[in-house]
Amino acid sequence: MRHLAPNRRAVLLALGASGLALAARAQGPVPQVSDAPAAEPRDTARRVPFHGPHQAGITTPRPENGLVASFDVVATSLDDLERMLRLLTDRARFLTEGGPVPDLDPALPPADSGLLGPVIQPDNLTITVALGASLFENRPWLAGLKPARLQRMAQFPNDALDPDLCHGDLSIQFCANHPDSTIHALRDIVKTLSEFLVLRWMVEGDVPPVLADARGATPSARNFLGFRDGSANPDSNDAALMDRIVWTTGPHEPGWAQGGSYQAVRIIRNMVERWDRTPLVEQERIFGRTKMSGAPLDNPDATEHHVPDYAADPEGRAIPHDAHIRLANPRDAESQRHLMLRRPFNYSRGVLPNGQLDQGLLFICYQADLEAGFIAVQNRLNGEPLEEYVKPVGGGYFFALPGVRDKADYLGRALVDAARRT
Amino acid sequence: MISPFLRSTALGLALAGPALAADPSLDLVGPLSDYKIFVAENTAQLVSDAEAFTAAIKAGDLDKAKALFAPTRTSYERVEPIAELFSDLDVSIDARADDYEKAEQDPGFTGFHRIEYGLWSEGSTQGLEGHADRLLADIRELDSRITALTFPPEVVVGGAAVLMEEVAATKISGEEDRYSRTDLWDFDANFEGAEKIYTLFRPLIADGEADFVAKVDGNFQAVREVLAKYETPEGGFVSYEELTDSDRNILSAKVNTLAEDLATLRGKLGLG
Numbered sequence: 001m002r003h004l005a006p007n008r009r010a011v012l013l014a015l016g017a018s019g020l021a022l023a024a025r026a027q028g029p030v031p032q033v034s035d036a037p038a039a040e041p042r043d044t045a046r047r048v049p050f051h052g053p054h055q056a057g058i059t060t061p062r063p064e065n066g067l068v069a070s071f072d073v074v075a076t077s078l079d080d081l082e083r084m085l086r087l088l089t090d091r092a093r094f095l096t097e098g099g100p101v102p103d104l105d106p107a108l109p110p111a112d113s114g115l116l117g118p119v120i121q122p123d124n125l126t127i128t129v130a131l132g133a134s135l136f137e138n139r140p141w142l143a144g145l146k147p148a149r150l151q152r153m154a155q156f157p158n159d160a161l162d163p164d165l166c167h168g169d170l171s172i173q174f175c176a177n178h179p180d181s182t183i184h185a186l187r188d189i190v191k192t193l194s195e196f197l198v199l200r201w202m203v204e205g206d207v208p209p210v211l212a213d214a215r216g217a218t219p220s221a222r223n224f225l226g227f228r229d230g231s232a233n234p235d236s237n238d239a240a241l242m243d244r245i246v247w248t249t250g251p252h253e254p255g256w257a258q259g260g261s262y263q264a265v266r267i268i269r270n271m272v273e274r275w276d277r278t279p280l281v282e283q284e285r286i287f288g289r290t291k292m293s294g295a296p297l298d299n300p301d302a303t304e305h306h307v308p309d310y311a312a313d314p315e316g317r318a319i320p321h322d323a324h325i326r327l328a329n330p331r332d333a334e335s336q337r338h339l340m341l342r343r344p345f346n347y348s349r350g351v352l353p354n355g356q357l358d359q360g361l362l363f364i365c366y367q368a369d370l371e372a373g374f375i376a377v378q379n380r381l382n383g384e385p386l387e388e389y390v391k392p393v394g395g396g397y398f399f400a401l402p403g404v405r406d407k408a409d410y411l412g413r414a415l416v417d418a419a420r421r422t
Numbered sequence: 423m424i425s426p427f428l429r430s431t432a433l434g435l436a437l438a439g440p441a442l443a444a445d446p447s448l449d450l451v452g453p454l455s456d457y458k459i460f461v462a463e464n465t466a467q468l469v470s471d472a473e474a475f476t477a478a479i480k481a482g483d484l485d486k487a488k489a490l491f492a493p494t495r496t497s498y499e500r501v502e503p504i505a506e507l508f509s510d511l512d513v514s515i516d517a518r519a520d521d522y523e524k525a526e527q528d529p530g531f532t533g534f535h536r537i538e539y540g541l542w543s544e545g546s547t548q549g550l551e552g553h554a555d556r557l558l559a560d561i562r563e564l565d566s567r568i569t570a571l572t573f574p575p576e577v578v579v580g581g582a583a584v585l586m587e588e589v590a591a592t593k594i595s596g597e598e599d600r601y602s603r604t605d606l607w608d609f610d611a612n613f614e615g616a617e618k619i620y621t622l623f624r625p626l627i628a629d630g631e632a633d634f635v636a637k638v639d640g641n642f643q644a645v646r647e648v649l650a651k652y653e654t655p656e657g658g659f660v661s662y663e664e665l666t667d668s669d670r671n672i673l674s675a676k677v678n679t680l681a682e683d684l685a686t687l688r689g690k691l692g693l694g
């Protein structure tokens with residue numbers, strides 16, 4: 001239930017229905033059912049800088065809405081690929097900055113879908129472009145340039161992969177405050193890049209907003225199993241930490257790929273009906289955290305940010321050895337190598353043929369090394385008790401390109417330049 | 423010289439309404455009447471092909487009926503851009519099982535695809551006689567209507583883009599000829615039909631829109647190159663199943679880009 005401030009509640013209680021209408025009229029227009037919900041200018045006008053050493057949408061604080069679309073690329077020459085990347089950059093730059101859409105002759109189809117009206121609000125939109133291993137295959141002019149760890153996602157034991165929801169030559173992650181902004185951006189890209197991009201799959205998700213505390217801080221958002229998700233994520237504001245965990249660097253990667261990041265996307269169905277019939281203690285032991293606060297079970301009265309002390313619990317009494325958090329990160333000396341930055345969204349896609357809700361986690365994580373990060377951690381998680389309640393059905397591995405430095409730069413320029421040299 | 427107005431009425435062309443807004447310097451009448459001739463030729467061909475096709479069904483000649491199925495359809499698929507001018511017949515000639523609640527078992531399901539279902543999935547001509555009679559009657563009716571049919575320019579010009587939309591929405595996925603897998607025959611005819619319209623009107627804009635025509639020409643050419651890989655020596659096409667993913671992607675990208683570009687053709691010609 002939403003908690004109304006006491007004075008407002010008192011006013012509402014004191015007024016009858018007609019009194020309410022009167023009071024409202026005195027304050028301003030009474031909204032009609034079909035009036036647009038009032039937007040907050042402080043949300044819609046907010047802009048995430050497009051230019052920088054890294055792409056936005058990775059260490060950027062996650063807004064309410066996210067969408068991942070995966071495409072096959074039609075580019076039979078390096079020139080084609082360059083034209084595609086330049087055009088994609090132009091659109092992403094415009095969409096994330098916002099501004100008026102051009103007016104065309106009304107006898108022509110309009111330049112823009114019009115979803116957001118004549119002036120695009122930036123709405124915290126980020127557009128993050130990443131390449132799949134298949135882009136590099138069968139294109140001899142890109143030979144030798146594939147990022148060292150990039151590979152086609154292979155099946156894990158609990159997976160039931162749907163080929164229509166897997167892989168792709170190129171992924172685009174769109175995130176924004178409002179779903180219309182991500183949809184608008186996707187439609188723009190689909191329209192303006194139809195020559196190059198053929199959509200394979202797309203999943204939309206969101207995370208619930210939470211009221212900020214007195215200091216303006218919010219806890220981690222909850223996923224569709226009702227647990228706080230993100231509590232133990234590394235600090236995305238710690239640039240040195242991000243350099244180590246998220247951004248690719250080093251001589252084992254091609255020069256053009258420095259400053260990018262490996263993106264693992266997993267579409268993981270949650271069996272929510274069954275989960276909701278599972279005793280709370282069992283739910284909590286599966287994750288190793290309390291459901292409401294997110295505190296680790298070794299200190300259930302602490303906050304979600306309390307660091308579990310596995311050394312003090314060698315028998316796994318408080319937090320079982322096969323609890324999700326203990327498997328994912330046993331916090332031993334080795335574990336530092338396997339860290340990743342998770343940035344998931346919850347999805348809900350209607351009903352399955354069996355009458356159950358098709359809900360789950362659009363799991364997205366970023367890491368400097370795909371094998372040490374996602375793949376190693378998923379291998380540790382194989383067989384975890386959570387598997388009874390989740391089923392990965394799709395996704396793919398991609399490499400998020402390094403950032404676009406300025407107006408003259410474009411996404412993937414370093415790759416194209418490197419290909420021209422070879 | 424007779425006035426364009428007289429010429430158009432004589433041809434049964436409707437240059438009224440939105441067409442009045444057309445750029446008066448553009449002579450739409452020539453391309454429209456050429457297009458009408460193209461349609462008439464195709465429907466006449468369709469009638470004779472359908473006669474042979476339905477005769478084979480009624481004679482119980484399964485192999486012959488199967489062999490004639492795809493080639494018979496091509497003249498229909500070529501004129502599909504203007505199917506909205508005979509939408510009642512389009513439904514009974516070319517509807518698919520998904521258009522009916524009971525799919526293949528639905529008593530309302532008839533036409534080419536009902537026959538295709540019988541020939542391939544049920545492997546027999548039996549029970550198809552009624553559908554064959556109906557198809558031939560519908561096709562004859564279509565052919566007889568063409569002479570009197572008015573061809574609104576915005577429908578003809580718009581038809582090229584509409585057909586690309588159709589291909590993009592329900593054909594590229596291989597839904598059209600799902601029992602016989604002869605989809606590539608249809609693609610080829612659809613592209614030919616759309617390109618015919620584009621080619622007829624192209625001279626009217628070629629000077630002012632050099633980039634546009636270069637791009638559209640290039641995309642039609644790319645489609646032809648992909649389809650050529652799948653042609654058989656007899657002039658037909660191999661099964662849709664042989665289309666590789668990468669070629670399907672190329673066709674898909676081209677068809678969407680053609681749809682995007684051809685959608686501007688009406689506006690470029692000043693048609694509402």
Ligand code: HEM
Binds near residue numbers: 340360
């Ligand atoms: C539907 C599937 C999943 C659900 C519902 C889920 C949920 C959670 C929850 C509730 C937490 C505890 C809070 C937190 O630290 O964020 C957590 C932690 C974590 N999860 Fe998952 N997760 C899922 C899949 C995955 C996958 C596929 C991976 C990676 C392969 C993963 C890796 C992690 C990691 C690394 C942690 C932090 C552990 C720590 O550092 O203590 N999760 N997850």
